[in-house]
Amino acid sequence: MILVVGATGELGSLIIRKLLDKGVAVRVLVRSASNYEVLVEVGAEPAFGDLKNPSSLEAACLGVDAVVTTATATARGGDDTIESVDLKGNRNLVRAADKAGVGRFVFVSALGASSDSQMPLLRAKATTEEELRHSSMSWTILQPDVFMDRLVPLVVGVPVLEDRPVTLVGEGSRCHSFVAMRDVAAYAVVAATRHESESRTLAVGGPEPVSWRDIVHAFSHELGKEVPIHMVDVGESIPTLPEFATSLLVALETYDSPLDMTELARMYGITPTNLAAFVHDFAAAHHAKVP
């Protein structure tokens, strides 16, 4: 039995479907007000609880072989905060799992997690990583690079489909190993189900480092049209993007994050989604392919 926490989120639901497809029994930690029914319909067993409530976690962990958590408060509000969920909540979960005798724990952290980070989320991720390293479970910490699925459509895909110029911060030439969420889900499933005794921290990226200019070029190529680029300086606002996306674009202009995934992808039996395939699927999903 594998317990998935963060199950109603985008990544968590991909993980659940992959686990169920493999015939693995799945329990999901859900809140009664969340949209969990669809997970039960596809075969997951619900355990009601909240990361802020330690006793609910102890009950959810009973009889579980492995826990996978993707949970985060970044897109939530109210009393779900980085402090209460990403920091204290994930700590509650690690302790509850350890106490219940869970054998394996898979934590979806993030590339750049560090106690020195300026970003509270990355500091919270680093704290959970440390908690896990000091537990008696075997663990896998996945540190994904930026997901393709949210930022790439927002910054490039949607403007291109709507025949608007793409706005980039700075030169747009820094390279990052953007990764498809479905690939992160595949790594998490292998980490939760393979019987490896070794505990490992794994940076997870796509198969090729790409820049924003490469991404614009990939859309231009896929759709067969010129894509105008509007460059803005760091500090300028981008009225067409939400604040978090602009902040992320600014941050991504300050470093490169190329990852060589060849060995890990081979070991885990995963064929990583490249940019061209992601863009093709995005265009097809929006019926935007030029004949």
Ligand SMILES: NC(=O)c1ccc[n+]([C@@H]2O[C@H](COP(=O)([O-])OP(=O)(O)OC[C@H]3O[C@@H](n4cnc5c(N)ncnc54)[C@H](OP(=O)(O)O)[C@@H]3O)[C@@H](O)[C@H]2O)c1
């Ligand atoms: N986006 C990126 O580029 C990126 C890069 C690297 C790593 N990551 C990491 O990837 C992970 C997956 O993100 P995602 O996009 O799937 O997130 P998401 O769609 O926002 O889902 C968040 C999940 O956390 C759950 N949650 C929040 N507060 C909770 C609480 N108090 N108790 C129990 N569950 C709670 C939510 O449940 P409810 O539905 O009940 O609220 C939901 O299932 C995150 O850990 C994120 O930090 C993301």
